[in-house]
Amino acid sequence: MRVGLTGGIASGKSTVSAIFAELGAVIIDGDQLAREVVERGTPGLAAVVEAFGPELLTPEGDLDRPAMGAIVFNDEARRKQLEAIVHPLVFERYAELEAATGPDDVVIHDIPLLAESGRADEFDEVVVVDAPEELQVRRMLEDRGWTEADARSRIGSQARREDRLAIASYVVDNTGSMEDLRARVVEIYEGLTAPAS
Known part of the structure; x- marks a missing residue:
């Protein structure tokens, strides 16, 4: 099972990826590979x-x-x-x-720019971690110490939220608690690993 995992900057995609790994998925991290190849x-x-x-x-x-x-x-x-x-x-x-x-194995390809790359159809399923832009901006200001202009510029350089949602087989709404997030990821993982009927 090949799964694409994506989400805008500061959407919580790395946290979702870590939960999938805890559940037993094999994670192939695009950001990590992008660092490795240079x-x-x-x-x-x-x-x-x-x-x-x-x-x-x-x-x-x-x-x-x-x-x-x-x-x-x-x-x-x-x-x-x-x-x-x-x-x-x-x-x-x-x-x-x-x-x-x-x-x-459930192989999760953690790809930040999956919507931009036009490669979503190469995966059996696509999981999109979603958060509204204002929440993304707030996280970048609070967690990364960025300026609002830098945060909005980075968001503007990525696919639009609607474009990411359009490629999703599963959406993880990351506006709630950590417990909510974990419960949703567990639910998706169970769906991915359930035997085909």
Whole structure:
């Protein structure tokens, strides 16, 4: 069972992913892979430096992620240029990791930009973690210390909420308590693992 998991920034997708992992799902985390493919010494990092310049490296030779983010989140052409380098490398790693799973595993692909990628139909089911924009903004201000302008800019660079909901087989409404959230994820996991009738 291949499941796509997505949600807007600060929707609570990482928390939902962690609950799925506790329940026994195999998690393949797109954010983690996106970091992995541009680690120091990788062909991915070399390609990013070639495209964007050596000033995006820290003194230690790692990708300066905040500096990269400042460039790509306000410039769609540059963002697409970065995605053209990173996405194929990430998808290659996804395939390798998925090939190592068992036939009965529920494999959750945690993909922040699933709606944007147009790949939702590659999954048996899609779980969308949903929260209203004002709640996302409040979480970024309180939990991440961002400015409201930065928060709204990041939300604006992602798919619209309606576009994410349109690809959902299951929606996790993350406006309630942690108990509510866990109960909904358990309910979905039971649905995913129930034998087909």
